[in-house]
Amino acid sequence: MACIIDGKALSGKIKKNLRVDIKELKERNVFPGLAVVLAGDDPASKIYVSNKEKACQELGIHSKVYRLNSDTNQAEVMNLIEKLNNDSKIHGILVQLPLPGHIVEKEVIEAIDPKKDVDCFHPENVGRMLSGNGRMFPCTPAGVMEMLKEYEIEIVGKDAVVIGKSNIVGKPMAAMLLNAGATVTVCHSRTKDLKAHCEKADILVSAAGKAGLITADMIKSGAAVIDVGINRSEDGKIIGDVDFEKVKDVAGAITPVPGGVGPMTIAMLVKNTILATKILSL
Ligand code: NAD
Numbered sequence: 697m698a699c700i701i702d703g704k705a706l707s708g709k710i711k712k713n714l715r716v717d718i719k720e721l722k723e724r725n726v727f728p729g730l731a732v733v734l735a736g737d738d739p740a741s742k743i744y745v746s747n748k749e750k751a752c753q754e755l756g757i758h759s760k761v762y763r764l765n766s767d768t769n770q771a772e773v774m775n776l777i778e779k780l781n782n783d784s785k786i787h788g789i790l791v792q793l794p795l796p797g798h799i800v801e802k803e804v805i806e807a808i809d810p811k812k813d814v815d816c817f818h819p820e821n822v823g824r825m826l827s828g829n830g831r832m833f834p835c836t837p838a839g840v841m842e843m844l845k846e847y848e849i850e851i852v853g854k855d856a857v858v859i860g861k862s863n864i865v866g867k868p869m870a871a872m873l874l875n876a877g878a879t880v881t882v883c884h885s886r887t888k889d890l891k892a893h894c895e896k897a898d899i900l901v902s903a904a905g906k907a908g909l910i911t912a913d914m915i916k917s918g919a920a921v922i923d924v925g926i927n928r929s930e931d932g933k934i935i936g937d938v939d940f941e942k943v944k945d946v947a948g949a950i951t952p953v954p955g956g957v958g959p960m961t962i963a964m965l966v967k968n969t970i971l972a973t974k975i976l977s978l
Contacts, residue, residue, distance in 0.1 A: 697944060697945060698921070698943075698944045698945070698946075698947040698948055698949050698950040699847065699948065699949045699950075700944070700949075700950060700951075700952060701843050701846075701847055701920075701922070701949055701950065701951045701952075701956060702952075702955065703839070703843065703951060703952075703955055703956040703957055703958065703959045703960045704955045704959045706842065706843060706846050706959075706960065706963075707839075707959035707960050707962065707963035708959075710842065710960075710963040710964075710967065711751070711754070711755060711963055711966065714755060714963075714966055714967060714970055715755060715756075717970050717974075718755055718756060718757065718970065721970070721973060721974070721977070722756075724978075726973060726977045726978070727758055727785070728757045728758065728787055728788075728969055728970055728973040729757070729758040729759070729760075729783075729785045729786045729787050729788070729969075729973075730748075730752055730757055730758070730759040730760075730786070730787070730788040730789075730790065730814065730965075730969045731759070731760050731761075731762060731780045731783070731786045731788070731789050731790070732745055732748060732749070732759065732760070732761045732762065732790045732792060733761075733762045733764065733773070733776060733777070733780075733789070733790070733791045733792065734761055734762065734763050734764070734792045735763075735764040735765075735766065735768050735773065735792075735795050735796055735799065736764070736765070736766035736768075736795070736796045737766060738794065741792045741793075741794075744792060745761055745792050747962055748790070748962060748965060749761060751962045751963070751965070751966055752966065752969075755966055757966065757969060758785065760786075762776055762780075764776070766796045767796075768796070768799070769798075769799075770798075770799055770800060770803065770804075773791075773795070773799055773804055774803070774804065774807055777789065777791075777804060777807045777808055778807065780812070781807075781808065781809040781812065786812065787812060787969060787972045787973040787976050787977070788812055788814035788965075788968065788969040788972045788973075789808050789809070789812045789813065789814065790814055790815050790965065791804055791805065791808070791815070793864070805817045805818055806818060806819060811972060811975050811976055812972055812976070813832070813972075814832065814835075814965060814968040814969050814972055815834060815835065815965075815968075816830070816832045816833055816834040816835070816838075816868070816968065817834065817863065817864070822863075822868070825868060825871055825872070825875075826871050828875045831971065831975065832968045832971050832972065833868070833872065833964075833968075834864065834865075834868040835961045835962075835964035835965045835968065836864065836865050836869075836903075836924060836957060836960075836961045836964070837865060837868045837869035837872050838872070838964040838967075838968075839957055839960025839961050839963065839964045840869060840872075840901060840922050840924070840957060840960070841872055841873075841876065842960060842963075842964070843922065843951065843956075843957075843960060844899070844920065844922075847920075847949055849899065849920045849949060850898075851873060851876040851877055851878050851899065852876070852877035852878070853877060853878075853879070854877075854878050854879070854898035854899055855878070855879050855881070855896050855897055855898050855899070856870075856873045856878035856879065856880045856881070856897060856898065856899040856900075856901070857880075857881045857882075857883060857893050857894055857896070857897035857899070857900050857901070858870045858873065858880060858881070858882050858883070858901045858903070859883045859884070859890070859894075859900075859901065859902045859903060859904045859909070859910075859937070860882075860883075860884060860902070860903035860904050860905075860924070861882050861884040862903070865903040865924055866882060866884070866903050867882075869901055869903065869924075870882045873899070873901075878899065881893050881896075881897075885904075890909075890914070891913070891914045894910065894914040894915065894916075895914060895915075895916055896916065897915075897916060897919055898916065898918075898919055898920065899919065899920045899922070900915065900919055900920070900921050900922065901922040901924060902921075902922070902923055902924060902925055902936070902937040902938055903924035903925060903937075904925060904937050905925050905926065905927060905937065906925065906927070906937055907925070907927040907928075907929060907935050907936070907937065908937075908939060909925070909937045909938075910923075910937050910938040910939060910943065911939050911942065911943070912939060912942040912943050912945065912946050915943055915946045915947055916946075917946055917948075918947070918948035919946075919947050919948060920947065920948060920949040920950075921938055921943055921947040921949070921950045921951070922950075922951050922956070922957065923936035923937055923938040923940070923950070923951050923952075923953050923956060923957065924936075924937070924957045925937030925938070925953065926953065926958065934953060934954050935953055936951075936952075936953030936956070938950070938953075940952060940953070
C-alpha cells in the first residue's frame with residue numbers, strides 16, 4: 697500500500713510559514729497585493745478564482761478580482777494589465793486562463809510585468825526557469841516539486857515520465873524535473889505506446905485531464921504517482937487521471953484527487969505573490 701501524499705496538510709504547513717513572511721512584510725509597511733483577472737463565465741475558472749481569493753483572505757493578503765464580460769475586447773484587457781503593472785499596491789497579477797477565444801492570450805501574458813507574473817507564464821520567466829535560473833516557478837509544477845521534497849522522493853538519476861505537454865503544467869513540470877536531475881520523458885496525446893513509457897517511470901506525473909487514463913498495470917512497483925488531472929466522474933465527483941484505488945496497491949507513493957496537487961497549486965500562488973512582493977519592495 698502506497699504512502700498517500702497529503703497535499704492538503706503540506707499546503708497548510710507552507711501557508712503557516714508564509715504567514716510569518718507576511719507578518720514581517722506588514723511590519724515594514726509592505727502589504728502584499730494580488731490582482732486576478734477573470735474574463736467570461738467559465739464555471740471551472742470561477743471556482744479556481746474563488747479558491748484563490750479565499751486563500752488570500754485566509755492569509756491576510758490584499759486581493760482583488762477584476763471581472764470582465766465574455767465580450768470584452770483585447771484593448772480593454774491590455775489596458776487593465778497596464779494599469780495593474782503600474783499599481784504599486786499590486787505585486788502579483790494572475791490572468792485566469794482560458795480567456796475568451798477572441799482574446800490573444802499570448803499578447804496578454806507578454807504584457808504582464810515579469811516581476812508581477814505570479815503564474816510564471818511570461819517568456820522571461822519561462823526562459824529563466826528553463827536555464828535553471830528561475831526566481832518564481834509555475835504554481836502547479838512547483839507544488840509537485842514541493843511534494844516530492846517533503847516526502848523525500850529521490851529525483852536525481854530517476855526516470856520521470858510527465859503526461860501532458862501544456863505550457864501550464866506538462867512542459868514546466870518536465871523542465872523542473874530535468875533541472876532537478878531526473879531523466880525525463882514527456883508523453884502526450886500523440887505518444888505511440890503510453891503504457892511502455894509509464895512502466896519505466898520511477899516518478900509518474902499525469903496531467904492529461906482524462907479520467908481513468910492511468911491504470912495499475914502501467915505502474916512500476918514502488919513508483920511515485922502524482923495526479924494533476926481534474927475531471928468529473930459520471931456522478932459529478934472530482935477525480936484525477938489515475939485509478940487511485942488500484943494504483944495505490946502498486947505505487948510507493950501517490951497523490952489523491954481531491955486533496956493532492958490542487959491545494960498545493962494555491963499555496964504556491966501565495967508563495968509567488970510573497971516572492972514578487974519582496975522582489976518589488978525590498
Ligand atoms: P491541456 O488540455 O492543456 O493539456 C493536456 C495534455 O494532455 C496535452 O498535452 C495532451 O496532449 C495530453 N493528453 C490528452 N489526452 C492524452 C492521452 N490520452 N494520452 C496522453 N496524453 C494525453 O491541460 P492542462 O492545462 O495541462 O491541464 C491538465 C489537467 O490538469 C487538467 O485536468 C486540468 O484540469 C488539471 N490541472 C490541475 C491543476 C491543479 O492544481 N491540480 C492545475 C492545472 C491543471
